[in-house]
Each structure stands twice: as C-alpha cells, then as structure tokens.
Amino acid sequence: MKQSLQLKLGQQLTMTPQLQQAIRLLQLSTLDLQQEIQEALESNPMLEVNEGEAESSNQEQSDNENSTEASNPSDENVQNEGLSQGPEDLAVNSNTEAVSSEADADGEWSESIPQDLPVDTDWDAVYQSSSPASSAPAPDDDSDFESRRSVGESLQDHLLWQLNLTPMEDRDRVIAMAIIDAVQPNGLLDSSAEEIFQGLGDQLNDSENEFEAELEIDEVMAVLHRVQQFDPPGVAGENLADCLLIQLRQLPADLPHLAAAKTVVSEHIALLGNRDYKTIMKKAKLKEAELKSVIEIIQSLNPSPGDSISESTAEYVVPDVFVSKNEGRWMVQLNPEIAPKIRINNDYASLIKRADSSSENTFLRDNLQEARWFLKSLQSRNETLLKVASCIVEKQQGFLDYGPEAMKPMILHDIADEVDMHESTISRVTTQKFMHTPQGIFELKYFFSSHVATSSGGECSSTAIRAIIKKLVAAENPKKPLSDNKITQLLEEQGIKVARRTIAKYRESLNIPPSNERKRLV
Secondary structure (H helix, E strand, O other), X not given: OOOOOOOXXXXXXXXXXXXXXXXXXXXXXXXXXXXXXXXXXXXXXXXEEOOOOOHHHHHHHHHHXXXXXXXXXXXXXXXXXXOOOOOOOEEEOOOOOOOOXXXXXXXXXXXXXXXXXXXXXXXXXXOOOOOOOOOOOOOOOOOOHHHHXXXXXXXXXXHHHHHHOOOOOHHHHHHHHHHHHOEOOOOEEOXXXXXXXXXXXXXXXXXXXXXXXXXXXXXXXXXXXXXXOOOOOOOOEOOHHHHHHHHHHOOOOOOOOHHHHHHHHHHOHHHHHOOOHHHHHHHHOOOHHXXXXXXXXXXXXXXXXXXXXXXXXXXXXXXXXXXXXXXXXXXXXXXXXOOOOEEEOHHHHOOOOOOOOOHHHHHHHHHHHHHHHHHHHHHHHHHHHHHHHHHHHHHOHHHHHHOHHHOOOEOHHHHXXXXXOOHHHHHHHHOOOEXXXXXXXEEHHHHOEOEEEEOOOOEEEHHHHHHHHHHHHHOOEOOXXXXXXXXXXHHHHOOEOOOHHHHHHHHHHOOOOOHHHHOOOO
C-alpha cells in the first residue's frame, strides 16, 4: 500500500466547556444546585454572596461599570428579567433576583479574555485551574445541620438497645441475640424457633464453652416470648398470624370482641385474606356486626412492625416553580430561595491589571472568567426552566382549574416545539424539578402522559384515566366492588375506549388491589 495525504472538509458537533457547564447545571436538582453553588463560592474568590447591601450604592457601582463596559454588556449583566407573555389568560412573572454579575472595574483588560474556550479544549489548557473546592463544611456552619445529624437507627440496633436494658442471664442473652439476628427488616423472623434452637444447640453444646447444661427448646421459646414484648409491638413473630396475635395480647383485656379477633387471626387468617366473610361468620359463629368490629380491630394492627423503625432519612422536596392564580390569570415565577444570590466581587476584580503576566494577576483573571461563565450558566438555567414551566402551565390550565381528570395528553415534543428547543433539553429541565400548584407539588414530568382515543374523535390523557379509575373505585359499593370489565364499560359510556388489560395496568400503578381483595363489610 502506498501512503498518501488527503484533505477533507466536514462538520462535527462539539461542545465547549462553557456549554458543558450550562448543560450540567440545567439537569441538576435544587439541592444539587445549591451544593454546586456552594462549591463555586468556596473555590472561586471572585464570587461572593449578595447579602443585601445598600441598593443605592450597588446601583451606582453597576451603572458606572456598565457604562465602562458598554462595548460588551451581555457578558456582564446576567440578571434574570423574565420572559415574554403567553396567552391572554397566562402571565409569566419572574421574581427571581437570582444571579447578578457586577462588571469589572476598568474594563481595559476584558479584550484579553476570550469569550469561549477553543473546541475540544480543557479548562487547564487555557487557564490555570484554581484550588479544588472543599466539600467539607466549615466548623461553624450551622446551615449544614441536616447532614451532620446521626444516621437513622436500624431495627436490629433498636432491639439490641432494649436487650441491653433488660436484666437477663448470659445464657439467655446469647439466645436473645440469636433471635434478634434472625429478625427481618419488616419485624418478622426469617427462621422458626426450632431452626434457631438447632443452630444454638450446635453452638452451646460444643465441648469448649462456658455453658455446661444442654440447650432445650423451652429455653428458646421463653427468651423468644421476652423478645416479643420489645418495641415495636409484634416484633419477632414467626409469621403474620403470630405477629398479629402478639399485638392483640397487648391490647386491653376489656376491649369488646378481642377474644373473637384472636380466634379469627389464629384459626381463620387465610379466609380473612380471601375476604370470605360468610365462611368466617359460619365457623367462628359471629354475626355480621360482630365480624365488622373484629375486622376493625385487626385492621388497626401493623402487619410489618419493623417498618416503623427505618434507617432512611427524610427527603424534602423544594419546589423550583410557583404557580398561582391572580385576578383570573395564572402567574408563573421561579422560587427565589432555591439558590443563594451570588455576584462578582468588585474589590477583587479591580485588582486585575492590564498587561500584567504575574501569577497573581493570571490567577485573578482566570477566576473572573470562570465566575462570569458560571453566572451566565445560572441565568440560562433559570430562563430555560421558567420558559418550559410557563409553556406547561399554558397547556395544562384545565388541570390547574379542575384537577387530574382535566389533564391533557402532552409529550416532550409538544413543549420542544413551543420553546424551540430539543427534546433532550426538555427532558433535562423536567427531571427532578418540581412545581408548586394549587393542586399540590408535582414533578414537571408528571404533566407529560400518553393518550387514548375517545368516541368523539378526541384524545384523553392516561393521567386523567387514572384519576377517573381512582374516583370510580372510591365511590364503589364495598360489598360489590367494580371489576376491571365493569370499569371498562363505565369508561366506554363516557366515550373513553380503553382495553381491560390497560385498566388493570393503570389500577396496579395506583396500588389498587383487584376487586376480590377490595370486598369488605359495610
């Protein structure tokens, strides 16, 4: 083969580091964005928190600097001024005082800083990177109290803590620890008392141990009964019936129908699970009113007592957008508290000197450019989020007025066409972003749903169908709950054509059990 040189012309889509930063900030949730801003404040000396100094002095400084930098005002002013108005019944109002970037002091050196990095270039290839951000909170920082609090207690730790407070012999303590080790996260035992006895028998009956007497099953049962008195009630039950019986034994003895409830749980738990009330009344010799009282007692018990002791920490939802109705018009505004108000530090910016190539001057110039890019990325994020949220509100005003039943079918492509963006951008904006509405707090993705055809030739949202199913089930006769076929017929009467298997899928997504499991006594 002969080597040769060839010249080709082609186009290739590349992303500058500035665009990569803007996309990354766009897909961050509110909590992640706050952490990102905090890290930027710690690593970049050019950024500072706007703590609400005198507005007059700030305005004068901004006016002076903007007049100096009039040749390039777009790089210095990143204040969110809102978006254009929507339809007549929709007003977009951005009250975000979000990010404001103060201009540099003299402006003579601004021409030496490129507006965009070269294609396929890292930050360090043009600018010297500043010191890495420290993720550790300051010792005197009280705002990070939530992250410093102790980890949630597990069920095993909760039971061991009670065991340490219980007077018990060493032999019984070993048995109790073996029982606690066999407790599942839901509070039930994963091994029977006989299996625990066999496992402990091999351990305690070895030749070299401090316990001379052989272990007996009665000892294991006695310790098991003591552990079953621990909190939460019903813990260490061998099965569901045993768990419920433990809780029933802890109820007041004079509670009406308590004996009948124990009989139903111990002897007819399978019939109760199948809603076979007639057979239960026949075998337990109970009347319908008595059985109703028994069922109320049983339903007050906790079949999974371990769920009350959880290691998971609470997750808080902070809305990114607020939607409210004012004088018949829906108003959309960003949450001004989701991120600290940051700006460029004028004192540090004024220290930059023209034609000075010292390391200190280069460090300040590099950090100033990164700060300006960061503020512009925050502005772009706010504007895009507000624009997408406004378009969603415009299309889903029926939902805001009347609830989920009035939800219109909508896909990402519909919003992308309205705001002139790509669907992938809309997907990033609507992920982990929440909207506070009069109907509640919803993720922006909640407003997107598929559709089914109606008899009139229109379309109905799957979210609206789920809301209708939930409403029909809530209003059904408990003695004769609606089957999936019956729900299909009722929807068809309303002009909505949905298959039975689709109804079953929507019902399962709503955590609604089948009709035979919903049957109960009135």
